[in-house]
Amino acid sequence: MSIVTCRFSMSLDGYSAAPGQSLDEPFGVGGMRLPQWQFEADRPGRENDAALIAEVDAGIGAYVMGRKMFGGGGGEWDESWRGWWGEEPPYHAPVFVLTHHERAPLELTGTTFHFVTDGIESALERARAAAGEQNVSIAGGASAVRQCLAAGLLDELVVHLVPITIGAGERPLDGAGEQTLEQVSVVVSPTVTHLRYRVIR
Amino acid sequence: MSIVTCRFSMSLDGYSAAPGQSLDEPFGVGGMRLPQWQFEADRPGRENDAALIAEVDAGIGAYVMGRKMFGGGGGEWDESWRGWWGEEPPYHAPVFVLTHHERAPLELTGTTFHFVTDGIESALERARAAAGEQNVSIAGGASAVRQCLAAGLLDELVVHLVPITIGAGERPLDGAGEQTLEQVSVVVSPTVTHLRYRVIR
Numbered sequence: 001m002s003i004v005t006c007r008f009s010m011s012l013d014g015y016s017a018a019p020g021q022s023l024d025e026p027f028g029v030g031g032m033r034l035p036q037w038q039f040e041a042d043r044p045g046r047e048n049d050a051a052l053i054a055e056v057d058a059g060i061g062a063y064v065m066g067r068k069m070f071g072g073g074g075g076e077w078d079e080s081w082r083g084w085w086g087e088e089p090p091y092h093a094p095v096f097v098l099t100h101h102e103r104a105p106l107e108l109t110g111t112t113f114h115f116v117t118d119g120i121e122s123a124l125e126r127a128r129a130a131a132g133e134q135n136v137s138i139a140g141g142a143s144a145v146r147q148c149l150a151a152g153l154l155d156e157l158v159v160h161l162v163p164i165t166i167g168a169g170e171r172p173l174d175g176a177g178e179q180t181l182e183q184v185s186v187v188v189s190p191t192v193t194h195l196r197y198r199v200i201r
Numbered sequence: 202m203s204i205v206t207c208r209f210s211m212s213l214d215g216y217s218a219a220p221g222q223s224l225d226e227p228f229g230v231g232g233m234r235l236p237q238w239q240f241e242a243d244r245p246g247r248e249n250d251a252a253l254i255a256e257v258d259a260g261i262g263a264y265v266m267g268r269k270m271f272g273g274g275g276g277e278w279d280e281s282w283r284g285w286w287g288e289e290p291p292y293h294a295p296v297f298v299l300t301h302h303e304r305a306p307l308e309l310t311g312t313t314f315h316f317v318t319d320g321i322e323s324a325l326e327r328a329r330a331a332a333g334e335q336n337v338s339i340a341g342g343a344s345a346v347r348q349c350l351a352a353g354l355l356d357e358l359v360v361h362l363v364p365i366t367i368g369a370g371e372r373p374l375d376g377a378g379e380q381t382l383e384q385v386s387v388v389v390s391p392t393v394t395h396l397r398y399r400v401i402r
Contacts, residue, residue, distance in 0.1 A: 013372070013374040030379070163381070165380040167376070167377060167378040171215075173213060173215075174214065176366040177368040178231070178367055178368055181364040181365060183389070183391070186387060188384070197364055
C-alpha cells in the first residue's frame with residue numbers, strides 16, 4: 001500500500017536547520033553539519049548510510065515540498081526562477097510545491113515542479129494520484145513536515161539523528177502535539193543514527 | 202577517571218517532562234509515558250533495558266539534582282519535608298540538591314541529601330569530592346541538565362529516546378547552544394532507544 005513518508009536530519013536538540021537559511025546556506029548559518037553525513041555516505045565504513053538512503057528513497061513516486069525548499073526566501077518570486085536544484089533536480093519524479101502564488105508547472109530534466117496554492121491536503125492528494133502505487137515523500141522543509149504531522153497525514157518518519165546540538169533554528173517536530181510512534185528500525189553509523197518510525201493513528 | 206554523566210528519558214520532540222509537574226505527577230500531566238519503559242524493564246524481552254540501566258548506573262558515587270527533583274514545586278519549603286523519595290530513596294549515595302534555601306543535610310536510609318545554595322559548579326565540586334574515584338550523575342530535572350551542558354560540565358549524556366511526541370513541557374537540551382557529541386553506543390529495545398554520547402569539549 002502506498003504511504004506518506006518523510007526523512008530529515010535532526011540535531012539532538014530537535015533542529016533540522018539553523019537560523020539564517022538562504023540560497024547560499026540552505027541549512028542556515030552553520031547548519032551544514034546536519035546533512036554532512038549524507039555527503040559522506042560513499043566513504044569507506046559508511047555503507048549503512050548509503051544503504052539506508054537507498055532503502056528509504058526506493059519506491060517514492062512523488063514529492064511534496066515547502067516553498068522555501070523549492071528555492072529562495074519568502075516574498076514574491078519571479079517566473080524565471082527555476083529553483084535552486086539546477087537543471088536536473090535529484091527528485092526524478094513529480095514534485096508538488098506548497099505556495100501562495102499560482103504558477104504554471106516547471107518542467108526540468110526528469111523532474112516537474114507543480115505549484116499548489118490550496119494547502120497541504122490538496123498537495124498530498126495530487127501527489128498520491130501522481131505516485132499511483134508508489135509512496136509519497138514530504139521533502140521538507142520543517143514547516144511542511146510540521147503541517148503533515150499535525151494534520152495526521154504522515155504514515156512514516158525517518159529521523160537521521162545527528163550527535164550535535166545547535167541551540168536554535170527550525171524544529172520539524174514542533175507543533176506535532178501528542179503523537180505515538182512505533183519503532184520500525186534503528187540503523188547505527190559512525191556519525192549518525194537513523195531512526196525509522198511508523199506513526200500510529 | 203571520574204566523569205560527570207547524566208541520563209534521562211526524552212520524547213522525540215525533545216521533552217523530558219510534560220507541563221503541570223506536581224507531587225502526584227512528577228513527569229507532568231500525561232508525562233508518565235516518558236519513564237514508562239523503565240518500570241517495564243523486568244518484563245520478558247526487555248533485557249536490553251535492564252542491562253543498560255545497570256551499566257550506566259554502575260560506579261556512580263554521588264548525584265546532583267535540582268530542587269524540584271528533590272520534591273515539590275517552587276517557593277518556600279518546610280524543614281519537615283523529607284522529599285518525595287520516601288524513607289529509602291533509590292540513590293544510595295550522597296545527593297547534592299541545588300536550592301536557594303539553606304538547610305541542614307537530611308539523612309535517610311542509605312542516602313543523604315545535602316543542600317547547596319551557591320550554584321551548579323559548587324554542587325559538582327562537592328559531589329566530585331564525595332564520589333572520589335567514582336562518577337557523578339546529574340539526576341535531573343531538565344533545568345539542572347541544561348545548566349551543566351551550557352557550562353561545559355558534562356562528560357557523558359545518555360538519552361533514552363521514547364517514540365512519542367508530547368508537544369509541550371521541559372526540554373533538557375534547550376539552551377545547550379552548539380555542542381558536539383560523539384556516539385558511544387546505541388542500544389535498541391522494543392519501546393525505547395538508548396543513545397550514549399561523549400560530550401566533546
